[in-house]
Amino acid sequence: MADKIRVLIVDDIAETRENIRRLLQFERDMEVVGGARTGKEAITMARDTQPHVVIMDINMPDMDGITATEAVLKELPNTQIIILSVQNEPDYMRRAMLAGARDFLPKPPSADELVSTIRKVGQRALTQAAIAPSVQGPGAPVSASPAHGVHGKIIVVYSPRGGVGRTMVSTNLALALQTEDTPTIIVDAALQFGDVAACLNLQTRNSLIDLVDQVGELDTELVDRISVHHPSGLKVIAAPARPEQAEAVQGPQVSKVLRFLATMFHYVVVDTSSALNESTIGAIDSSDIVVLIGAPDLPTIKNLRIFFELSEALNLTPQKIVLIMNRMDKRYGISAEKVADLLKQPILAQIPLDDRVVPLSTNNGEPLILQDRTKPVARAILEMAQAIKTRLAEIAHSNQEEKKPAAVAKVR
Numbered sequence: 001m002a003d004k005i006r007v008l009i010v011d012d013i014a015e016t017r018e019n020i021r022r023l024l025q026f027e028r029d030m031e032v033v034g035g036a037r038t039g040k041e042a043i044t045m046a047r048d049t050q051p052h053v054v055i056m057d058i059n060m061p062d063m064d065g066i067t068a069t070e071a072v073l074k075e076l077p078n079t080q081i082i083i084l085s086v087q088n089e090p091d092y093m094r095r096a097m098l099a100g101a102r103d104f105l106p107k108p109p110s111a112d113e114l115v116s117t118i119r120k121v122g123q124r125a126l127t128q129a130a131i132a133p134s135v136q137g138p139g140a141p142v143s144a145s146p147a148h149g150v151h152g153k154i155i156v157v158y159s160p161r162g163g164v165g166r167t168m169v170s171t172n173l174a175l176a177l178q179t180e181d182t183p184t185i186i187v188d189a190a191l192q193f194g195d196v197a198a199c200l201n202l203q204t205r206n207s208l209i210d211l212v213d214q215v216g217e218l219d220t221e222l223v224d225r226i227s228v229h230h231p232s233g234l235k236v237i238a239a240p241a242r243p244e245q246a247e248a249v250q251g252p253q254v255s256k257v258l259r260f261l262a263t264m265f266h267y268v269v270v271d272t273s274s275a276l277n278e279s280t281i282g283a284i285d286s287s288d289i290v291v292l293i294g295a296p297d298l299p300t301i302k303n304l305r306i307f308f309e310l311s312e313a314l315n316l317t318p319q320k321i322v323l324i325m326n327r328m329d330k331r332y333g334i335s336a337e338k339v340a341d342l343l344k345q346p347i348l349a350q351i352p353l354d355d356r357v358v359p360l361s362t363n364n365g366e367p368l369i370l371q372d373r374t375k376p377v378a379r380a381i382l383e384m385a386q387a388i389k390t391r392l393a394e395i396a397h398s399n400q401e402e403k404k405p406a407a408v409a410k411v412r
């Protein structure tokens, strides 16, 4: 599979970022890896996401796009920067060219122009990366075969209610994230009746218990032996075959296993049960982000509210929780806006109810994301995956910002 062109969007106006993202979301050779609001944010996000192409606005609050262009290129010389500018800014254009920008587009750009310009300069970046991969810096995409030393992200898919679609979302999300550049593993931490392997039409006697049992001696070879390989390239750690095998599992052991997997894989997606038991809490403890699944019915909404109340005790900041509404349908009489209002929480993405496509794919062990990607459910999952990636980049950025004052304090 050819590499995708990784695109970072930099603009202080959320609507502009969203419009560009929307224009690009169905381009199969492109992937939006983040959206930065300021020049400074652009520099850290570029460092984190290693884009091939940056779409850069000029006028931004803290640092203008030209200074940001210079700074990004200093660290990532292969990155191609496209400047978005309002007409009649010849001076800006000249300065942007001197700073190393590759191309210019009027603001707002037309869909055709935007896509063709990104493709043109993106191809150049891909070729340069292939010739001199080391120039991409320390965070460069990891190789196809997982290697120790990656700083992967742990994505825990949870819901305080059974049957809302955790497994459907986690398996399809993992498949959406899995690429040659971003090797991904899904871990079934619904230890008692987990069904991730079944949903992916895989069989194995191995399970997460085998890793938990050897938590002091984890190594890449052991993980390779215990995981099952899906034809897509996704790796899978299954739940044990019998529920009683889960009994002795301790939360910290699960955290440790997941953190180890994050040194091997770009993304570690974790499916859970609805119980806040040892394995769920262990998973949440180690998470970079919790994808909370809701459905438009009152018992689920009530449980979500309780979960949000508990979130602080679980050490979860609001930024670390993203709410996804699944099984959305007008006939239920509860809209996403209503749920957001009831919970006083924003909804990151919505997945529609589809009583034909989804159960069929579950029952056949053929994830819907690997079938027709133009179907509304598949499209919603792709949009959700994108929004989760963006949130992860934002969290990484906030973490870095948080560390800064501490570092200064130390020097003093």
Ligand SMILES: Nc1ncnc2c1ncn2[C@@H]1O[C@H](COP(=O)(O)OP(=O)(O)OP(=O)(O)O)[C@@H](O)[C@H]1O
Residues within 6 Å of the ligand: 159, 161, 162, 163, 164, 165, 166, 167, 168, 169, 190, 272, 273, 274, 326, 327, 328, 351, 352, 353, 354, 355, 356, 358, 359, 360, 362, 377
């Ligand atoms: N958007 C949807 N539209 C229609 N059916 C759906 C949708 N999402 C999930 N389902 C169906 O609902 C059922 C439960 O989904 P799933 O197993 O993913 O939920 P879960 O939260 O993991 O449940 P459990 O509590 O058993 O772990 C499955 O049959 C699945 O096909």
Ligand SMILES: [Mg+2]
Residues within 6 Å of the ligand: 166, 167, 168, 190, 195, 272
């Ligand atoms: Mg499940």
